[in-house]
Amino acid sequence: MPLKKVVTRTIYYGVIIFYVITIVYPIFLMTVTSLKPTREIFQNPYGFPETLYLNNYVELMVKANFGTYFINSILIVLISLLIIVMFSAPAAFVFARYSSRLNRFFYIYFLAGLVIPIRLGTISLLKMFVSMGLNDHIISLILINIAVGIPLGVFILTDFIKMIPRDLFDAARMDGCSEPGVFMRIVFPLLRPAIAALAIVIFIPIWNDFWFPLILIKSDSMKTIPLATALLFGQYNTNFGLVFAALSMASVPIVIFYLIFSKFFTKGLLQGAIKG
Amino acid sequence: METQPSTPKPKLFIVYFLLPALCIYTIFFFVPIIDSIRLSFYDANGLIVKEFVGWGNFKKLFTVYPFKERLINAFTNNIEFFLIVTFIQNFIGFLIAYLITRRMWGANTVRKISFLPTTLSVIVVGFLFSKLIFNPVFGVLDRILEAVGLEFLIHAWLGDPATALPVLAVVISWQFMGETILFYTAAIDNIPQEIVEAAKIDGANQLQMIRYIVVPYIMPVIMIVTIIIFIGDFTQFDIVYAMATSQGNPVYATDLFGSLFYRAAFTVPARGGWGIGMGAAVSTVMSLVVFIGLAGWMVFFKSKKKVDY
Amino acid sequence: MKRYFKNVVLFCTICFVSISMITIGGHALAGTTLTFTSWRTDDTDGMNRVLAIYNKANPGVTVKFTPVADTEYDAQLMSSLQTGTGADIIFLRSFSSGRAVYDGGFLHVLDKEITALKDFPSSAKKAWSTDDGKTYGVPIFGVTHGIYYHKDTFKKYNLKAPGTWDEFIKVCQTLKKNGEKVLAQGAMDEWTLYEVVYSGLGANFYGGEKSRQALMAGKMKLTDKPFVEAFKRIDDLQPFLPRGYQGLDYVSMQQMFSAGRAVMFIGGSWEIGLFRSLGVTDIGWFPPPVKNKGDQLSYCFHVDAGIGINKKTKNYPEAIKFLKWTATPEYAQLVMKEVPGFYAYTPGNFKLDDDLAKAMISAAQGADITIRTTWEKLSDQTPSGNSLMNEALIKMLTDKLTPEQAAAYVQKGLSWYKP
Structure with a gap:
């Protein structure tokens, strides 16, 4: 019985965690991408930015109205x-x-x-x-x-x-x-x-x-x-x-x-x- | 003399109370839908309606190349799109909803997070997925597949006519799954505990529980969710625009009623425009499909509900 | 109840007044603003530099460049014109698309006001003229098609820019053997296949301008051998396309090439500015390879863009003044400097600064000049030759059609065309 419980719990949390990752990761990716210079986006698309680059937002307000x-x-x-x-x-x-x-x-x-x-x-x-x-x-x-x-x-x-x-x-x-x-x-x-x-x-x-x-x-x-x-x-x-x-x-x-x-x-x- | 204060007689003020809402709703909602149907019987030059052509636009739409091909293509694509979205949203949505209604750690947070994508604009979601996830050069998906040793799955997701439409459907499902989960969790929460307990005493296992208690109980909600998906999908345009341009790339493989309508009504002929009259005809066919579909779903679920109860 | 409705009315008034004040305020501050729309989003910076000069010389008038993405431009333009809200000054595509705008009654006729038009070459002018000689667009520029490559990579494998098709294929094979990604070409944005690849590289095989004229005159069909051969040659390139090319869109193609992730890129002269701005330094260029050594080059030097004036503009005098300026050599020289790769039709001698731009124009010497295959006349009606070509090529490169079938597909769709 306890073993069965452990297994079902593991499956349960596995499914839920996988689901949460699929929901959160794309949104995370979008935000993180906006904090990288364009060149870095192509070299390092999926991780954290090397430095926090806020220029995109400045440009957005100034240039793009x-x-x-x-x-x-x-x-x-x-x-x-x-x-x-x-x-x-x-x-x-x-x-x-x-x-x-x-x-x-x-x-x-x-x-x-x-x-x-x-x-x-x-x-x-x-x-x-x-x-x-x-x-x-x-x-x-x-x-x-x-x-x-x-x-x-x-x-x-x-x-x-x-x-x-x-x-x-x-x-x-x-x-x-x-x-x-x-x-x-x-x-x-x-x-x-x-x-x-x-x-x-x-x-x-x-x-x-x-x-x-x-x-x-x-x-x-x-x-x-x-x-x-x-x-x-x-x-x-x-x-x-x-x-x-x-x-x-x-x-x-x-x-x-x-x-x-x-x-x-x-x-x-x-x-x-x-x-x- | 106030004899029956709780049910007062109708008075003139009712007119004032109803009129503003009624006017705006009629003028900017009801009349335009009817009027758009009327316009499909006219030949038009730009927005200037020229002459009455009777069924001419429809004859052209249903018999002449390429109008017929585009219409049939959009229609079958739309059905496929709808089926995939309905399946994913109902099936996975139900699964997740069922899991997070168990009393377990973190369930509330998951509920909150699951709705997050639904709050975003379809345009944002479409660009996000087409540029950062499915893009063949710098899309993350292919790299993740590579990293976990599933290289053979790497694919031109948005470029292959066979996979482009399902990919769009998956993205839309990703976005609106939250809505489905919200409805299902609320419905499952509402199942009276006595019924659940009684079933447990009778020794029902998880699957039997779902089959005989949960699904029948939340059937009305399944109907609502399916109708919402149906209406959304048969007027869907934003996701095609964002992920496959209004041309429904590749080669109209992702063309839906919404994008066909947009192109037909608002583009120059050299780029696939058919003029406002023909555009209105497409919109009328779209209306017809939506109305018939709505009626059909209602009848289908009504009868189903009766059987199950 | 009375108070309630009073409040409603008051509230609505406040809202509407404040909205209109915001918008009116915006206009009042700017003086006369001429909006200038285009599909050339990549050129925003260059065009802004050009327009800054005009704005400075003409106080009180501000010309504002507001481009729309290429793929959505026509839909946006048409719906804005139909609703009477279009930009004052409008980029027009040549022939059918531009003509549709004129036929919709949305454009001013320009001959009387802009006298400089009569000195423009007729081959360019006819792209924005009716058969009875009314001109509704000032020809602004033409563009050429060819192949960009990374010089460094060519050097690394000891390769030279190929002159004939066989040499070209050999270069491709060498690169592929060495594990390089050969062509940064995709099939997602279908227009690149037809407008750049087929029209650009195919012209050498289908017989250039002569065959295009014969096609319009009904003397040749797309199913004739030369046109089919052009389809076949394009199909030959399939092994050299990158993985996932079916889903590779135009922007990603450009990025892929400029990031050095592919060695060659079949493109147009309009991309020079983009590659320069992305800081790519080792780019070379060669014209479309010919069939046999010594053949005359059939060069797709496409009449691309003209500009016209919205009939509903509220600032006609300012707009016509601006258009007159665009017909001057001054403007032509400015644009060619700031936005390299665009070649003016304005009569005069111009200086080109950019090496690539120079190479492209010098290829035109002694060449048989032509334009995109089904652009003129064959795209006047639905289904248009342009969309048919797009569809056929994408189907061919995704192995749904053979080259022969692709040609037949277009020809069948063009059955409405009567010479």
Whole structure:
């Protein structure tokens, strides 16, 4: 029995350690590569750098204008998130409180947005933004992100509001609160954890979106981090140190964000999908 | 007079509450998808729609060389891609999830780490793997194989049409495995302890446990994961762009619906562009596949669920 | 509730105003900025040095070079033009690709404004002109194709730059026997096989410019013996390609050669600047080997790039002024100095500093000058001759097609072409 246990334990940890190495090593490799001069990358591709070489990052900020792209990406994420919450919370309130046939229909209509990929509407979106004069502007990306985010927002928040005890609403109503008042004073403050979960789940796809920036954004001042990274790869393709600094820079904020919030994160993602 | 405070009657404010979300969602999500389908019935010069051609674009797409060949190629590639990703993610993902739900040292850290790649951009992951791992000159993989004495396995991973697509599928699986593991661990955690204990008392071994308790219990989650993979894979573009350019190198071996759509709609003819009308037709076929696939998966898993419970 | 929506409106306004201020602010600071797009990402530094001179001489105008990776350039350009947001000044590929941009209605006609155009050689001008003589692009440069090698390694094995194909193969064999990696050539970025290897080295076997003209006139087919022989010769090179060549991309090829990991590299003149910047010192160059000793060299001196003006540009006067400058000998001389390997069509006498660049231009003397095989006319429609050649060559070098089948594959795909 003990021998069997030792064997199974060894296999167990062997598998887990191998798995962890395959996950961590490529990310480690990317970071480490960004800290080497290009020449060293070709001579010594897989180990630690001989000396810490930060020039790639300096060059990235100075030569490749990465600061602007950062600001753009952050603006897009923040504005999209705020509007998604502002628009989907009231809608979720209605869905949670009133179940008329029409409301159920709208609810399903929103839910369709959870499974249908927006990329199928690319050509029409492009045409629309061109005629509105909004293409090549981050506003177009924000609008798309909002449209994609609203279904998830409505879904997660509706679920959450349904869990709020009815007594709370009743008490507020007794005190002479109107329905919108109930929403503003009772529901909205309670929504904080749900909003946090929503924000965390939506943050990643918005930050990482590549397709729509590639189609819509052309001028340098409007580029987002993933688009700039991809184009940089073509532009400085012989300067490996620089491009891997760019890749690392594109990943760092999101990895830090994830590590800080990973607890909420798990909750949010599960709520978003499992109950569907 | 508030007679029934808990179920108040609908009022005008409902309209205000619903309208903003409804408008944005309809204008920038629903209408574009429908409108893109409409555009596939037009001949277009750039973005300027010229004339209605009925089924003309589709006739061309399904019968004329090279449109037909590219479409069929993208379709079969996409199916292969989807099958490989589904297999790897579900199988290995389940295995890892099952292992890290045992109460053992370090399981929580592994849970946290497993999701790390999913947070990265597909573009980043694609470049990382194509330039640093699979590259024939300075890729690390070949050197590791050399170091452990497996030289015979060294291969032009991204250059051989036979291995390029599976490699892309493996990379995507690597990235999104975290999501699968997250779902599976949560689902396995939720299995009531009584059931597990009862099975143990009945003397079920590990395999029987998986077969009769775990898998049936998490079936709905398997369905969700598979649908997520399906939608992601049939609109996948970023990984092809990053690892095999939008041409789907080598010789369209890694061409998927997403990259075909991009090339057809947005490139000049000399480099594989077909014009916006034809591009819209490709996008419509892609929509059709996604919708039919979605419906199919739902029905398939619904029936499966009934049998198992 | 009222307060809530007031807040929403207020918030949205603030956001939108701040975004637009950021972008408008950016523009106001810079004065007039002309964006200049190209597929020549390797030349960014050189072009910036050229443009700095113009920017200095023309205060208030900043020309900004914003290249896009070669493989994605056409898609990016087309979609940006279709959405009315393209760069002001645009690099145009010769013939079909550039023509597609003009046919889309995205370019200004230049003849009237840029009078210097009439002195350009017609062989270059026709690459950016319609049949009725409207020119929409200023020919900027042509490029040549040949073979780079490491002089030191050649010296080590006592080898000389080969003149004929047999000598070339012998050199390859010697190197291989001595355990050297022979050619830094890959098949991942398929265009290198057709644009550089087949067009560059094959021309000597398919009969150069005469056969290319005959092909366009419908008098010859790709399945004719000379063209098939060119396919066969390229196929001969397969044993000398590095391990994993199927997955070797263009950038890795360049790195492999410049790091000394392979002895030869079949490339184009546009790579001189890159190799120089990577600090490779012992590079030599020889033209595509001919079939028999004493044969005339069929030299692929490709009409490569022109530049045009976006019809939707908001800065037309500035753009046309800049384009006029690009048609001057001053610009031509500057580019040839800063970005060696590009040969201007601007009439005038120019000084070349770079030895490799000199060697390449002197090979053109007395040679039969031609351009890439299916570039003109044969790539006007889908499937284009260019993509067919790409596909056929990659299939041939991965042993999916024999040379004969590869030729037939292209010919079959070109059935839409009517001379």
